[in-house]
Amino acid sequence: MxxxxxxxxxxxxxxxxxxxxxxxxxxxxxxxxxSYQYSINEMLVSDDNTVPGGTKADFSIDTVKKVDQSHYKNQFIRGSYHIVDETSDLSQHLRNEGYSYSRQSNRIINGGGSEVWGVTEQVTNKGKLVWQRIYLPKGTFVSLEMLDLIMGHEIFHSILNNAGLFDVEEITGTNQRVKIHEYYTSRWEEKYIKFRGWEKLKLDMTSFNTEVITFESFDIFKPKIQPIFNNYLKSTLK
Missing domain, CATH: 1.10.287 (Helix Hairpins)
Structure with missing residues (x-):
């Protein structure tokens, strides 16, 4: 835009x-x-749970398209994929928010200095979604399995955004951020890894955000997100 x-x-x-x-x-x-607004979802890196292994993945948009067609066909709509191996591959909005690309780790660095596996950027107009972009840095291609998992994570963000259920966060008593999207993406990731038989790869996963259940502000979203979550599980666990 x-x-x-x-x-x-x-x-x-x-x-x-x-x-x-x-x-x-x-x-x-x-x-x-x-009149256009931008917002961001991201999957933070936690190397504590990640070990080398898995199937080799070529860093290319063709690899992304193959994964999309194999496991997520027709799920990502009103959007485009962007592979990233330099800061200029990011939108001006992301760069303005402090996002950059690290040549050392081959990952995206967010405005707070944390590494992220993937970023979904949404463009809205008067509260309605116009367009989305999923950014996948070169480090995401550490294995085909890791790429697959991260794409699934970001695509679920995009599905919720398409439904007008944009992410909401709260701050816990210990100053931790908990987000309604991540509460569900983490549960999808757990089930997806088990279904694919990837437990031994110890793939990086999102925090479970279990504190979500303690905030009444999230209660209005749960009955709206749950059926979408169920449908996404059904479509990807096959």
Whole structure:
């Protein structure tokens, strides 16, 4: 969406006959751009649970497409995949939020300095989803199994976003963040790993966010997310 508005504005500047027209178009573009909001979901890295192993995965968009077609066909809609091996592969919004790419770890670094396996960026307009992008850094391709798991995690974020059930978080008494999306993605990951027989690989998993059950603010979302979660399990555990 950023590129769309940038291209529109530049085209207007080069084609305008007077400064007044340029000024007017600039105002319209700024108004349109400002009506769009960006938000982010991410899967943090925890190397305590990760060991080398698994099937070799080539770093390419073709690998991503093959995994998508094999296990997640038609699940990721209104969006695109982006593979990342340099900071410029990230959107301007992510870079503005402090996200970058580390050549040392081959992972994305978030604004707080933590490494992440994958990022889902959403663009909304007046509360409605317009577009999504799933960013997969080169380090995600450490194995085909790890890539598969992370894609499934991010795709579930995208499904909830498509349903208008955007992530909500609370802070615990010990200053830990708990998120409703992660409560469900972690449970999907556990079942998916067992179904695929990948327990011995000790793949990195999301925190279970068990504190979610202690916050009444999450209660309104549970009955809406649970049937979506059940359908996602049914579609991926086969």
């Amino acid at each position: 950023e590129n769309f508005f940038t291209g529109m504005y530049r085209g207007a500047v080069f084609g305008a006959a007077t400064a007044g027209i340029v000024s007017g178009i600039s105002w319209v573009v700024n108004k349109l751009s400002n």
